[in-house]
Amino acid sequence: MEQPASGAESADSADDAVEALDRPLPEGVRRRVVALVSDAFGALTVGELPAQLRQYARFTPSRRAKFAGNAMAAALEGDAVFRRRIGERLALAQPELAAALEAGAPPAAADPLDVAAAAYVLRPVGWVKLVAAAGEEAQRADAERIDEENRRELERLREELGQIRSQARSDIERLRAELDAARKETDSLHRKLRSALSDVKRGEAALRRHRAETETARTEAAAQLSAAESESRRLKARLGEAEASVEAGRRAAREGRSVEDMRLRLLLDTVLDAARGLRRELALPPSSIRPADSVDAVEPGRMSPKDIAARALSDTDPALLDQLLALPQAHLIVDGYNVTKTGYPQMPLEKQRLRLLGGLSVLAAQTGAEMTCVFDGAELAVPVLLAPPRGVRVLFSKAGVTADELIRQLARAEPPGRPVVVVSTDREVADGVAKAGARPVASALLLKRLSRV
Numbered sequence: 001m002e003q004p005a006s007g008a009e010s011a012d013s014a015d016d017a018v019e020a021l022d023r024p025l026p027e028g029v030r031r032r033v034v035a036l037v038s039d040a041f042g043a044l045t046v047g048e049l050p051a052q053l054r055q056y057a058r059f060t061p062s063r064r065a066k067f068a069g070n071a072m073a074a075a076l077e078g079d080a081v082f083r084r085r086i087g088e089r090l091a092l093a094q095p096e097l098a099a100a101l102e103a104g105a106p107p108a109a110a111d112p113l114d115v116a117a118a119a120y121v122l123r124p125v126g127w128v129k130l131v132a133a134a135g136e137e138a139q140r141a142d143a144e145r146i147d148e149e150n151r152r153e154l155e156r157l158r159e160e161l162g163q164i165r166s167q168a169r170s171d172i173e174r175l176r177a178e179l180d181a182a183r184k185e186t187d188s189l190h191r192k193l194r195s196a197l198s199d200v201k202r203g204e205a206a207l208r209r210h211r212a213e214t215e216t217a218r219t220e221a222a223a224q225l226s227a228a229e230s231e232s233r234r235l236k237a238r239l240g241e242a243e244a245s246v247e248a249g250r251r252a253a254r255e256g257r258s259v260e261d262m263r264l265r266l267l268l269d270t271v272l273d274a275a276r277g278l279r280r281e282l283a284l285p286p287s288s289i290r291p292a293d294s295v296d297a298v299e300p301g302r303m304s305p306k307d308i309a310a311r312a313l314s315d316t317d318p319a320l321l322d323q324l325l326a327l328p329q330a331h332l333i334v335d336g337y338n339v340t341k342t343g344y345p346q347m348p349l350e351k352q353r354l355r356l357l358g359g360l361s362v363l364a365a366q367t368g369a370e371m372t373c374v375f376d377g378a379e380l381a382v383p384v385l386l387a388p389p390r391g392v393r394v395l396f397s398k399a400g401v402t403a404d405e406l407i408r409q410l411a412r413a414e415p416p417g418r419p420v421v422v423v424s425t426d427r428e429v430a431d432g433v434a435k436a437g438a439r440p441v442a443s444a445l446l447l448k449r450l451s452r453v
Helices: 002-018 027-041 051-056 061-067 069-078 080-093 095-102 112-122 127-255 259-282 305-309 318-325 336-343 349-367 403-413 427-435 443-451
Strands: 331-335 370-375 392-396 420-423 439-441
Touching (some): 027 061, 051 061, 069 080, 080 095, 112 127, 318 349, 318 439, 331 336, 331 349, 331 403, 336 349, 336 370, 336 443, 349 370, 349 392, 349 443, 370 403, 403 420, 403 427, 420 427, 420 443, 427 439
Parallel strands (some): 370 392
16 A cells, blocks of 8 residues: 555656746745645544644644645645645545646636646646746736726825815915905004004003193192191190190199299109100110129029939930920920931831921920921922921921031020020031030930820
């Protein structure tokens, strides 16, 4: 059984050697060949398939043509046995076409691509000419089809161009009419504008005249009013003098005093009234100096933040902060981000600020101390929108100035002797404010104190 197959294979190989394509298989013929192989593929057993095509045995014909087209075309070209088996299935499926090709007289009414594909599979005498003729016919049909499509596209473009030109002419006419109407309307508006400008100029001239007349009348009225007020003041003064003389005479007669006593009392009242008026004008406070203050002696010392530090309290005890804020006129200055990044660095900066300022507001209400919270604003693109809580002053450093420098400026601005407490873990800040007389405390101390709020 194997020897006849070998003989057939040898005959096919000999025929292929005699006839062979001198150019690639035309694309249309190749598609038909792949379709023929895909249709006949399912009638073969797995053992009858070439090794490279066995993985596609369970595919549908359409999927085989899509995914195994190149592999089937290569197997058909290189494997004569596989090509013979496909030819046998083709002869069974299309016996008339196969018989006509074997007889060398393909049907004239058949599709050239089908004839060329069948000839490529069956390989009858002269199959190369049939494939070449089918390729030329397909190319000629494609060229005619492309020419026809180009002609129809050209006609369509010509019609569109005619429509566009017609539309353009109508649009031009319409725009010209609109332009003429706009020009006429513009000329009318120009005339109205010139008339309105003339009216405005006349109105402005009349307004200037009216203002000049009004100013003249106002000046005359002011002069008359001033003269009337002067005359009224003169008459009031004379009336006052007369009333004072009458009243003085009545008092002198009633009390039995002489005219000289009456004048002396009037002069004394005038001096007292002038002294009270001068004191009220200069806003002089009541005298707080007493004679005992001029005696030289040693007074007891007052408590300061340094004295608080000398007491037996740990630097981490919140009671230390309470004692410092209990001093008279105490001022607490807080390095904002130093405290928040020590206590809750994982929160966003906005929430850090709000949490710290809320705690400071409650602490200010409890202690009554002045509180200032400083944040570094040098890196801010825009100012922070923030409503400071009651009792807490909120400051951001300017561009080019750090929050540390602003804190040192606030400490230096305080008068010597005032209790000033600065909250910061930054050693440079602590040393700087200590030189200015302030008491530095750690951020952890304030955080412990705020946790009790």
